[in-house]
Amino acid sequence: xxxxxxxxxxxxxxxxxxxxxxxxxxxxxxxxxxxxxxxxxxxxxxxxxxxxxxxxxxxxxxxxxxxxxxxxxxxxxxxxxxxxxxxxxxxxxxxxxxxxxxxxxxxxxxxxxxxxxxxxxxxxxxxxxxxxxxxxxxxxxxxxxxxxxxxxxxxxxxxxxxxxxxxxxxxxxxxxxxxxxxxxxxxxxxxxxxxxxxxxxxxxxxxxxxxxxxxxxxxxxxxxxxxxxxxxx
Numbered sequence: 001x002x003x004x005x006x007x008x009x010x011x012x013x014x015x016x017x018x019x020x021x022x023x024x025x026x027x028x029x030x031x032x033x034x035x036x037x038x039x040x041x042x043x044x045x046x047x048x049x050x051x052x053x054x055x056x057x058x059x060x061x062x063x064x065x066x067x068x069x070x071x072x073x074x075x076x077x078x079x080x081x082x083x084x085x086x087x088x089x090x091x092x093x094x095x096x097x098x099x100x101x102x103x104x105x106x107x108x109x110x111x112x113x114x115x116x117x118x119x120x121x122x123x124x125x126x127x128x129x130x131x132x133x134x135x136x137x138x139x140x141x142x143x144x145x146x147x148x149x150x151x152x153x154x155x156x157x158x159x160x161x162x163x164x165x166x167x168x169x170x171x172x173x174x175x176x177x178x179x180x181x182x183x184x185x186x187x188x189x190x191x192x193x194x195x196x197x198x199x200x201x202x203x204x205x206x207x208x209x210x211x212x213x214x215x216x217x218x219x220x221x222x223x224x225x226x227x228x229x230x231x232x233x
Contacts, residue, residue, distance in 0.1 A: 047160050051140035054155035058132050062168050067094045067222060068125035071153075072132045073115065073139070074169035075107050078177065080186040087176075087196065088115040092123075093168050095225070097205050097218035099123050103193050109138045113147060120151055127152025134158045134166055176204070 047053075064070050073090045086107040090100040100119025104111045116131075131153040133139040139157070148155060158165030180199045186192040209215040216224070 047135035047137075049137045049140065051137055052145065053135050053140055054157040056159055056165060057130055057154065057156035058165070060165055060167070062093050064094045067092055067225070068123060068129055069094060070130045070132060071099065071119065071125075072166055072169040073112065074134060074166055074173065075112065075136070075138070076173040076177070077107070078181050080188065080192055082188055085186075085189055085192055086111055087173070088112050089169065089172055089200075090115050090119040091169055091172055095218045095222040096210050096213060097222065098172065098200050101196075101200060103189065103196060105189060107138070109141045109143055112138045112144060116144075116147060125151065125153075128154060130154045130156050132156040132158070132166065133169075134163070135160055172204075176200070 058070065062070075070093045071090050072093055073088065075086055075088045077084050077086050079085075083105060086104055088102045088104075088107075088111045089098050091097070092099050099122060100115045100117070102111050102114035102118060104114075129152070131148055133156075135157050138144060145155070163170055176196070176199060180195070184192075184195060186195065205217075206219045207217055209217055210221075213221045
């Protein structure tokens with residue numbers, strides 16, 4: 001379930017003669033709406049610890065001019081029939097792609113490390129990438145800092161208790177819940193994993209249009225950037 005302008009852009013891109021008002025009427029008729037339960041959430045991770053924290057290098061400046069410059073990451077939770085699951089995601093704020101993610105029935109450091117390692121394995125960022133998170137103990141742990149240092153990443157963290165400092169990551173969780181998770185009833189973790197894999201890898205990264213990208217998909221936006229880079233070389 002997506003917004004009106006994204007729906008209209010999809011229809012228009014396929015060459016179908018349809019005005020915005022017509023798209024709105026069809027959306028209303030067929031109840032094609034997202035399900036938003038909460039406008040925002042309290043941060044899940046615990047920042048009340050004495051582990052080494054990092055300064056806020058972003059200061060809510062979420063605009064960059066190239067991929068693999070800034071990654072933001074966070075954790076969210078949702079319920080399934082057998083309990084609670086936790087989803088960790090890493091997002092590139094340039095083209096909005098979820099570059100790495102992991103799902104588990106716990107929110108320990110291992111969950112965050114799996115998401116980060118998946119991102120590194122797929123995208124091989126150069127040294128100097130800014131890694132931004134909240135002050136959760138997972139991101140301040142020795143194991144996590146060691147992984148960041150290993151890949152030459154620069155640590156950045158939101159201010160304590162200020163989820164708006166990591167709004168880019170929060171926005172993704174709001175989107176996946178309103179467009180997918182809140183429409184589903186998962187029987188177990190494997191069923192949830194398969195559905196989330198489809199949403200992130202098949203839809204969000206490749207088909208879902210983003211207003212911030214001029215209603216392009218992350219994949220098409222990145223492709224256009226790379227083509228322009230080659231032409232300029």
